[in-house]
Amino acid sequence: MADIKDVAKRAGVSISTVSRVINNSKNVSSELSVKVERAIEDLGYSTNQIARGLKISRTNNIAVIITSVARTFFTPVLEGIHKEADKKGYFIVIAETHDSFEKEENLVNLFASQWVDGIILASSAYGDDLSRKKYVKSLRELKKKDIRIPVVTLEFAFENSGVDAVVIDHEKAAYEAVSYLIQKAGRRDIIHVSLPAEHRMGQQRIRGYRRALEDHGIEIREDYIIEGDYTTYSGYKAMKRAIEAGQRFDAIFCANDQMAVGALKACEEQGIQVPDQAAVIGNDDVFAASIVTPALSSIYVPKFELGAIALKRLEELMDASNAGRTIKSKVITLDTKIVERESTCKGAKNSLKYLEW
Amino acid sequence: MADIKDVAKRAGVSISTVSRVINNSKNVSSELSVKVERAIEDLGYSTNQIARGLKISRTNNIAVIITSVARTFFTPVLEGIHKEADKKGYFIVIAETHDSFEKEENLVNLFASQWVDGIILASSAYGDDLSRKKYVKSLRELKKKDIRIPVVTLEFAFENSGVDAVVIDHEKAAYEAVSYLIQKAGRRDIIHVSLPAEHRMGQQRIRGYRRALEDHGIEIREDYIIEGDYTTYSGYKAMKRAIEAGQRFDAIFCANDQMAVGALKACEEQGIQVPDQAAVIGNDDVFAASIVTPALSSIYVPKFELGAIALKRLEELMDASNAGRTIKSKVITLDTKIVERESTCKGAKNSLKYLEW
DNA sequence: TTGAAAGCGGTACCAG
DNA sequence: CTGGTACCGCTTTCAA
Numbered sequence: 001m002a003d004i005k006d007v008a009k010r011a012g013v014s015i016s017t018v019s020r021v022i023n024n025s026k027n028v029s030s031e032l033s034v035k036v037e038r039a040i041e042d043l044g045y046s047t048n049q050i051a052r053g054l055k056i057s058r059t060n061n062i063a064v065i066i067t068s069v070a071r072t073f074f075t076p077v078l079e080g081i082h083k084e085a086d087k088k089g090y091f092i093v094i095a096e097t098h099d100s101f102e103k104e105e106n107l108v109n110l111f112a113s114q115w116v117d118g119i120i121l122a123s124s125a126y127g128d129d130l131s132r133k134k135y136v137k138s139l140r141e142l143k144k145k146d147i148r149i150p151v152v153t154l155e156f157a158f159e160n161s162g163v164d165a166v167v168i169d170h171e172k173a174a175y176e177a178v179s180y181l182i183q184k185a186g187r188r189d190i191i192h193v194s195l196p197a198e199h200r201m202g203q204q205r206i207r208g209y210r211r212a213l214e215d216h217g218i219e220i221r222e223d224y225i226i227e228g229d230y231t232t233y234s235g236y237k238a239m240k241r242a243i244e245a246g247q248r249f250d251a252i253f254c255a256n257d258q259m260a261v262g263a264l265k266a267c268e269e270q271g272i273q274v275p276d277q278a279a280v281i282g283n284d285d286v287f288a289a290s291i292v293t294p295a296l297s298s299i300y301v302p303k304f305e306l307g308a309i310a311l312k313r314l315e316e317l318m319d320a321s322n323a324g325r326t327i328k329s330k331v332i333t334l335d336t337k338i339v340e341r342e343s344t345c346k347g348a349k350n351s352l353k354y355l356e357w
Numbered sequence: 358m359a360d361i362k363d364v365a366k367r368a369g370v371s372i373s374t375v376s377r378v379i380n381n382s383k384n385v386s387s388e389l390s391v392k393v394e395r396a397i398e399d400l401g402y403s404t405n406q407i408a409r410g411l412k413i414s415r416t417n418n419i420a421v422i423i424t425s426v427a428r429t430f431f432t433p434v435l436e437g438i439h440k441e442a443d444k445k446g447y448f449i450v451i452a453e454t455h456d457s458f459e460k461e462e463n464l465v466n467l468f469a470s471q472w473v474d475g476i477i478l479a480s481s482a483y484g485d486d487l488s489r490k491k492y493v494k495s496l497r498e499l500k501k502k503d504i505r506i507p508v509v510t511l512e513f514a515f516e517n518s519g520v521d522a523v524v525i526d527h528e529k530a531a532y533e534a535v536s537y538l539i540q541k542a543g544r545r546d547i548i549h550v551s552l553p554a555e556h557r558m559g560q561q562r563i564r565g566y567r568r569a570l571e572d573h574g575i576e577i578r579e580d581y582i583i584e585g586d587y588t589t590y591s592g593y594k595a596m597k598r599a600i601e602a603g604q605r606f607d608a609i610f611c612a613n614d615q616m617a618v619g620a621l622k623a624c625e626e627q628g629i630q631v632p633d634q635a636a637v638i639g640n641d642d643v644f645a646a647s648i649v650t651p652a653l654s655s656i657y658v659p660k661f662e663l664g665a666i667a668l669k670r671l672e673e674l675m676d677a678s679n680a681g682r683t684i685k686s687k688v689i690t691l692d693t694k695i696v697e698r699e700s701t702c703k704g705a706k707n708s709l710k711y712l713e714w
Numbered sequence: 715t716t717g718a719a720a721g722c723g724g725t726a727c728c729a730g
Numbered sequence: 731c732t733g734g735t736a737c738c739g740c741t742t743t744c745a746a
Contacts, residue, residue, distance in 0.1 A: 015725095019725060048723050050724090052725075054725095055725045
């Protein structure tokens, strides 16, 4: 771990010269250039990116903050991000919040401390209290020296926050899923295994669920909305309890695929035929949906594109802020669509998601 | 993004004083202390961790470099890492190499530039050429100022490198899997879908495969070793081709579970009964093993522990290097065991991995 | 108890 | 084309 001083000494030149060689080799005689390069080679020197970033306010790094890599939802999102990032030579660093708001704040601060030029964020900042408002505001004020560190939010947007986002319409997606269950699959007693109550995305999906029932003249029963927590086990537990309690239902709409897989297993264990006795549909269309039996119907979300588009948008913002321009924030909404498999429709052919895995 | 100067100005004190307040509040009058704290609050100041790290050579961050989060193998590993890291308040940052050696080198350099105090590395540095040797050597020489940045390698060790590692015995695991197929499942024509040829772990598994066949007096046929690339699709493709080419086999040992799932699907498509006509066993025992049908037998690897132990070891090394001590490197080997499910044994009960997901 | 100044590893401006 | 120097944001002697 030699530093630039060592290199300068070894090459017998000034630090400035070494710096020139490292950064562009312009305006330096080929003679010195060679000397410097040899010194670098000999010492195994590599420049300290952090010190450099401290000085020039540009790092070429981008942070992606997600809740957990265990949510396989994020895997293709990350691929999309990487694909775009590779084109421009950005480095991607990932961090997990495990749904802790405190951790999220700390990570944002950490990364904003000259680590990165931009942040892609799948936030778990729920609620509308003061601290959250301050936090969201701070997201717009991140900067190193005078240039802004832009933030693009994934999956959902902070309303009227001025923070860019790439999202899907969760309410609409849920509405379509439930309508599908009613119209195409002919079901009426539909249980919804939801996300944690305070999660915005979950609330939006619940709204879609309610609206679909209403529009089809089906009574809404509050006890048919059971709270889950993203994990397979929570879906399993929720449905196991419902079944054991003798709850009557002919369909299950889960707010994500993991919970749907859990629901599937609970049905299997309790001898409930899927889809005959209960149709099951998930949300996200992760790879696991297509490898379970029966294959799981789901709502396809363009995950790869979500990541790729988020990165592209982030780039626009970074370029603008580098050029000293300000550009108006916007929210980009991506379309979803129903993927029909065996868990809702006997004999449906399985579209092989596992190829993406 | 106020900086310490702004705070000092606002509070009407010197920068030194602000720094004292931030770091321990010792040796500063309560009067000034209050002023400073208010200024910090007013300005929403948070200290620039990077600049600080540049100065004190300690960041409280740890980097985890893996090939890809798409290898769900790493998910529990990361959980293990996080669990230990949370105890001590370390931040974890993750980066993916996508199996590119160049990227790996760059990432190591980046992180070693004062980003982090230690690195956990699942390397893809294969081969024995000079550049790799230099690289491995450099891994032992990472430092900020005078204190070392220790590295702990995951899954496999660089031989005689002095780089610490937490590993499993891939050869032994493979040997046991194949022996199981022969002895318990009574098979003899065993195809092995391997990892890419240049991957050390793959080579070790192939050795185990060969040795098991030899020890049981079964001829080794080179065309029964088919190269895969970790992905589900590669397993699918490999077996599809083998079947279409009329290759005769009664068992498949895949070097990871993803490929095994692919193999399962290929068999299903081609009407080959599992386990009757072909027993299938994977490697790693990731959650997906237990949600497919038939449930996949596999080699259990203590992934969570792998991560947790790696982090603990890294801590020891970091503490030592902070204290100016040098401690001898070591390689920790964890045990594996066969998990029997339906893909090798009809009616075997499914141990529900999906609860971990 | 407080402030001034040096320095962590770099870059960039300015003068020669 | 080359070197000296100030400075990025923060910590830490050293004096006062």
